[in-house]
Amino acid sequence: MKTIDRKYIGRRIHxxxxxxxxLFAVIGVKxxxxxxxxxxxxxxxxxxxxxRSILSAGKRGIIYDRKLNELAVSIHASxxxxxxxxxxxxxxxxxxxxxxxxxxxxxxxxRLSRKNSFxxxxxxxxxxxxxxxxxxxxxxxxxxxxxxxxxxxxTLAAQALGFSGIDSRGLEGIEFFYNDDIEGTSNKxxxxxxALGRGFDREEWTEDQKKAxxxxxxxxxxIQYITDEALKDATLNNQAKAGMAVVMVPDTGEILAIAHYxxxxxxxxxxxxxxxxxxxxxxxxxxxxxxxxxFLAAAAMEFGYxxxxxxxxxxxxxxxxxxxxxxDTHPHDWMSLQQIIKFSSNIGAVKVAExxxxxxxxxxxxxxxxxxxxxxxxxxxTPGSLTDYRKWTEIDTGTIAFGQGVSVSAIQLxxxxxxxxxxxxxxxxxxxxxVIDPDGNVIKDLTPKKGKRIITQKTANDxxxxxxxxxTEGGTGVNAALDNYRVCGKTGTAQKVINxxxxxxxxxxxxxxxxxxxxxxxxxxxxxDEPLEKQHHGGAVAAPAFGRIVYETLNYxxxxxxxxxxxxxxxxxxx
Amino acid sequence: MKNKKVKIKSHKGAYLLTILFISVFLAELFIxxxxxxxxxxTGYAISSEKDENKRLLALRENLSIEFxxxxxPNRIAKIARQQIGLIIPKPEQVIIVP
Numbered sequence: 312m313k314t315i316d317r318k319y320i321g322r323r324i325h326x327x328x329x330x331x332x333x334l335f336a337v338i339g340v341k342x343x344x345x346x347x348x349x350x351x352x353x354x355x356x357x358x359x360x361x362x363r364s365i366l367s368a369g370k371r372g373i374i375y376d377r378k379l380n381e382l383a384v385s386i387h388a389s390x391x392x393x394x395x396x397x398x399x400x401x402x403x404x405x406x407x408x409x410x411x412x413x414x415x416x417x418x419x420x421x422r423l424s425r426k427n428s429f430x431x432x433x434x435x436x437x438x439x440x441x442x443x444x445x446x447x448x449x450x451x452x453x454x455x456x457x458x459x460x461x462x463x464x465x466t467l468a469a470q471a472l473g474f475s476g477i478d479s480r481g482l483e484g485i486e487f488f489y490n491d492d493i494e495g496t497s498n499k500x501x502x503x504x505x506a507l508g509r510g511f512d513r514e515e516w517t518e519d520q521k522k523a524x525x526x527x528x529x530x531x532x533x534i535q536y537i538t539d540e541a542l543k544d545a546t547l548n549n550q551a552k553a554g555m556a557v558v559m560v561p562d563t564g565e566i567l568a569i570a571h572y573x574x575x576x577x578x579x580x581x582x583x584x585x586x587x588x589x590x591x592x593x594x595x596x597x598x599x600x601x602x603x604x605x606f607l608a609a610a611a612m613e614f615g616y617x618x619x620x621x622x623x624x625x626x627x628x629x630x631x632x633x634x635x636x637x638x639d640t641h642p643h644d645w646m647s648l649q650q651i652i653k654f655s656s657n658i659g660a661v662k663v664a665e666x667x668x669x670x671x672x673x674x675x676x677x678x679x680x681x682x683x684x685x686x687x688x689x690x691x692x693t694p695g696s697l698t699d700y701r702k703w704t705e706i707d708t709g710t711i712a713f714g715q716g717v718s719v720s721a722i723q724l725x726x727x728x729x730x731x732x733x734x735x736x737x738x739x740x741x742x743x744x745x746v747i748d749p750d751g752n753v754i755k756d757l758t759p760k761k762g763k764r765i766i767t768q769k770t771a772n773d774x775x776x777x778x779x780x781x782x783t784e785g786g787t788g789v790n791a792a793l794d795n796y797r798v799c800g801k802t803g804t805a806q807k808v809i810n811x812x813x814x815x816x817x818x819x820x821x822x823x824x825x826x827x828x829x830x831x832x833x834x835x836x837x838x839x840d841e842p843l844e845k846q847h848h849g850g851a852v853a854a855p856a857f858g859r860i861v862y863e864t865l866n867y868x869x870x871x872x873x874x875x876x877x878x879x880x881x882x883x884x885x886x
Numbered sequence: 887m888k889n890k891k892v893k894i895k896s897h898k899g900a901y902l903l904t905i906l907f908i909s910v911f912l913a914e915l916f917i918x919x920x921x922x923x924x925x926x927x928t929g930y931a932i933s934s935e936k937d938e939n940k941r942l943l944a945l946r947e948n949l950s951i952e953f954x955x956x957x958x959p960n961r962i963a964k965i966a967r968q969q970i971g972l973i974i975p976k977p978e979q980v981i982i983v984p
Contacts, residue, residue, distance in 0.1 A: 536959035794977040
């Protein structure tokens with residue numbers, strides 16, 4: 312019996328050995344099938360369980376003013392996203408999160424119950440809210456790091472800067488125009504999750520990898536502030552609808568400030584009307600009124616029709632052109648061209664235009680850039696309106712001479728003004744100076760080429776002298792005069808066109824000028840839209856704001872006064 | 887009898903070899919598992935350090951932005967006017983130092 316048992320034990324061992332070998336072989340074959348033939352599919356399937364890739368916008372570059380003060384920066388901000396398939400109970404999750412995120416509970420529950428693989432719950436929320444959401448420890452709720460745009464100076468130069476949207480793309484202004492230069496590269500943000508849903512071994516961008524280029528503007532933060540304040544006061548004091556002001560360097564075309572009122576805060580742009588976002592100094596045109604007379608004078612003198620002392624009969628306040636009658640605010644008889652500019656006589660301007668002729672006037676106005684875009688580096692520029700001189704009627708020529716029947720943008724008018732201030736060269740205006748890399752090296756110089764001469768130095772000098780007379784006693788712009796700087800300027804008052812007719816109640820008051828007369832450092836234009844009817848003239852409404860901007864800006868720039876008051880630090884007698 | 891002893895001896899050698907093999911295999915298994923656990927722990931540690939780094943960078947960024955905000959002309963002018971009582975000087979009060 313024992314022998315038989317031993318004999319069978321040996322056989323059993325062999326049978327069991329063979330059986331286990333067979334099982335191992337089956338396991339081996341299955342392992343080869345899984346590891347070799349189905350490896351790719353299974354790996355992807357597994358990766359879907361513990362990995363998630365999210366495309367996140369990169370960090371935008373900084374926008375600096377000309378002195379490298381930050382005007383727009385990108386800051387870290389977190390967004391809340393959800394993977395609905397991983398949420399155990401959408402109702403509970405919605406209840407817990409709705410209070411923190413300030414979202415309607417039912418709406419959130421509906422969103423969390425969708426079959427989408429990924430949804431944004433709320434973008435760019437405060438760190439406190441992020442911590443509160445994290446503390447809930449909900450599975451299927453992700454905190455995604457993103458960047459949010461922040462404007463530390465709030466309303467300062469807001470219309471010029473514009474703003475960028477939630478996906479870090481520029482939507483308005485400089486942010487939009489130079490989007491490609493300062494946009495950060497998008498990041499694929501991969502999150503690995505463990506069984507408990509904890510973030511594990513995150514693959515993120517590093518700060519160095521994602522640093523975008525920065526933009527340096529020509530705008531000066533302090534001058535912008537001075538302009539903003541002066542414009543705001545002028546608009547409010549005159550109970551006007553709106554206002555805008557531009558400060559430019561005549562020799563280069565650099566924009567030092569572009570101010571608008573009403574203002575808006577780009578940090579919360581959705582809370583403001585769309586109308587307030589627009590950079591109206593560039594996108595909108597208006598009839599300039601008498602400020603155009605300086606360009607009429609330039610045409611008349613440049614083509615040799617008259618000199619500053621040529622006299623014209625101003626018809627004692629009323630002049631008929633066909634069926635129309637042109638009026639002057641005060642009646643005048645004989646006046647020189649210089650006096651026509653000083654007292655802003657419309658009839659005198661019509662007489663000068665008649666002498667100059669349509670063609671010469673049109674040529675000069677075109678040369679100053681009216682009727683076409685300046686090419687400034689900002690979106691949505693208007694070319695204004697200057698119809699072909701062959702279509703002008705007699706009354707058109709007359710009204711264009713004193714700035715009605717022609718429309719210009721604030722930037723066009725300031726650019727043309729700069730051409731007179733700098734001795735006759737039309738410069739291309741610009742807001743951005745350069746694109747710099749994160750180390751501060753210039754990688755793109757945005758300074759435009761030298762401008763073209765449009766009038767002679769002599770004509771420019773003569774007009775400058777005439778413009779100075781405007782702010783002297785008896786002139787229309789006496790409110791713009793300063794004690795320590797010789798100012799040159801011209802007032803403008805234009806009736807607004809409402810429902811196709813010139814309004815008797817709505818006006819645009821403006822003042823355009825530059826200072827100091829000898830070597831102009833700045834050219835300034837102030838435009839006030841619909842000031843109080845009682846006191847609507849450019850000389851009363853816009854000239855004081857102009858004077859304030861010029862005075863404070865020249866002081867800030869440490870420009871020597873014309874009547875130099877230099878006192879030795881040592882004797883200190885005038886201190 | 888002699889053959890039986892030889893057979894038992896050779897079986898003993900095979901058992902020892904198997905035990906040794908299994909021990910090595912188990913040791914390798916434990917070492918591998920330990921390495922994986924360490925790897926996971928290090929992963930968590932790196933993740934946490936990265937978070938801390940990110941928090942500090944954000945703090946630095948926020949401080950620099952706060953600094954810019956504090957330097958804004960609007961705020962400085964307000965303090966100058968309201969707290970210190972400064973005003974824009976009149977032309978005769980301005981002295982440009984050459």
